[in-house]
Amino acid sequence: MNALDRLTALFSRLPGIGKKTAGRLVYHILEGDPVYARTLADELSGLHGAIRRCSACGSFTETDPCPVCADPGRDRSIICVVERAQDVPVIEESREFRGLFHVLGGLIAPLEGIGPGNLAIGRLLERLRGGEVRELILALNPTVEGDTTALYLQKLVEDMKDAERGPAQVEVTRLASGLPVGGDLEYADRLTLSRSFRGRVKV
């Protein structure tokens, strides 16, 4: 295997990149400026050393705690729970949310052998016991796994309230599910449509 084939094989291990696309990328890099290839190489080799997980929320960061957790301007009474660390920048870009985050690191999926014990749920409960949090926004995908995890977390918070170990009032909410903005009613699936009916709001 020569250098071209080795690099093509490595690229094709990335998600969504097949052998053909990988080859195209390699030829593009080869025909381009060697400085680009070297810069890309440097960033890749430094990536795991530069990025760690925030010890508070679990998102990817260069500093610990992460810029969001360290920002005194953020609302510490609301925690937005996400599945993966890459969901954090997506929500940050919408500029809709000014609270803190919590990365679960997955969703409950019994068929894949992922139970609550595999997720950062214990650490989430600890944060709730601090007493500062008033709302938990579950920004989980509207899928079976997302629904299961949302129900599980909601139940846990209820139990905490009953046992009076936690704060008296932590409201658990979930992102609205419905028609995507700019979407077409005609192309909406049955479940999305049914959810958008149940969640209808006053104009």
Added chain:
Amino acid sequence: MNALDRLTALFSRLPGIGKKTAGRLVYHILEGDPVYARTLADELSGLHGAIRRCSACGSFTETDPCPVCADPGRDRSIICVVERAQDVPVIEESREFRGLFHVLGGLIAPLEGIGPGNLAIGRLLERLRGGEVRELILALNPTVEGDTTALYLQKLVEDMKDAERGPAQVEVTRLASGLPVGGDLEYADRLTLSRSFRGRVKV
């Protein structure tokens, strides 16, 4: 800009990779084995040093001449002319062709300012003057640029014959154009259909 954003920006400069896809790749690499990232980095930084162009045919290779040009088992009387170096492995994989290659490095495209002088045509004529070549297979894309380049090369070879400077008999052929195997007549465009009629063969 942190390490994540820098790497995302670099990836999104690759063809067909937008900002979203780039981000997904970076997170995938970050969550994966650091050994993979380092191996990818090593291969990238070594790429331009390891791969050069074959001085005979112009394809990418680790050795000069390339394995195809150096192979005594290849038929030196047939040269397959391709647009780009990456077309060579595509044709090699089909195992249909046992001759040599010649990489033009582009196609004649006056609107983009690419004329015959920008292509490796002079070197191709030199190879023909050697007298060993009997057939020139033009494996160029069936596009306006491919057609223009094919006509230009055919004319050049004719002129060579007239001037009696070259070999008496160099046949210039072109890859058949028509319906793709497994394709559907219904979805064929008018031009492809018309070419497949003109190039029809006996069953």
